[in-house]
Amino acid sequence: MGKLLPLLLVLLGLGGGVGAGWALRPAPGAEADEASCGPPPEAEAHAAAPDAPSEVEYVKLNNQFVVPVMEGGDIRSLVILSLSIEAEAGQAQAIYAREPKLRDTFLRVLFDHANTGGFDGSFTESGMLEHLRRALKDAARDIIGAPAQDVLILDIIRQKA
Structure with a gap:
């Protein structure tokens, strides 16, 4: 029983994470709204770095x-x-x-x-x-x-x- 509890807790945590990710995923139209706003300033700075591959x-x-x-x-x-x-x-x-x-x-x-x-x-x-x-x-x-x-x-x- 003592070895079963940690395994049960891990499985419960993984299940909760998957459920939360599924519940909090963006709406299908949200990607189009974000795309029209352009990249965030951090992304532009990262893309402009000369030594970045x-x-x-x-x-x-x-x-x-x-x-x-x-x-x-x-x-x-x-x-x-x-x-x-x-x-x-x-x-x-x-x-x-x-x-x-x-x-x-x-x-x-x-x-x-x-x-x-x-x-x-x-x-x-x-x-x-x-x-x-x-x-x-x-x-x-x-x-x-x-x-x-x-x-x-x-x-x-x-x-x-």
């Missing part, structure tokens, strides 16, 4: 990352993350070829983040996650090189153990 692709890593949060030698909670790498177009195969090394390096970064209290309290505040995002991006660049532009946190959940 013209095309990127997002490479989703195959499995989630499970990080235990320890307290006094006991597992207090688990943090489950899904990550994706923003890279120059055409780099997906090179990234998948290096995925075992990437996963190992990312787990080291995630464990260090957990051990320094990064997943305590309100860990989803943007300031709290910015340090983690930067460390993951640096780790990706160490393994893949310049084609790795960013690491995106697609899903994150913390559940009590």
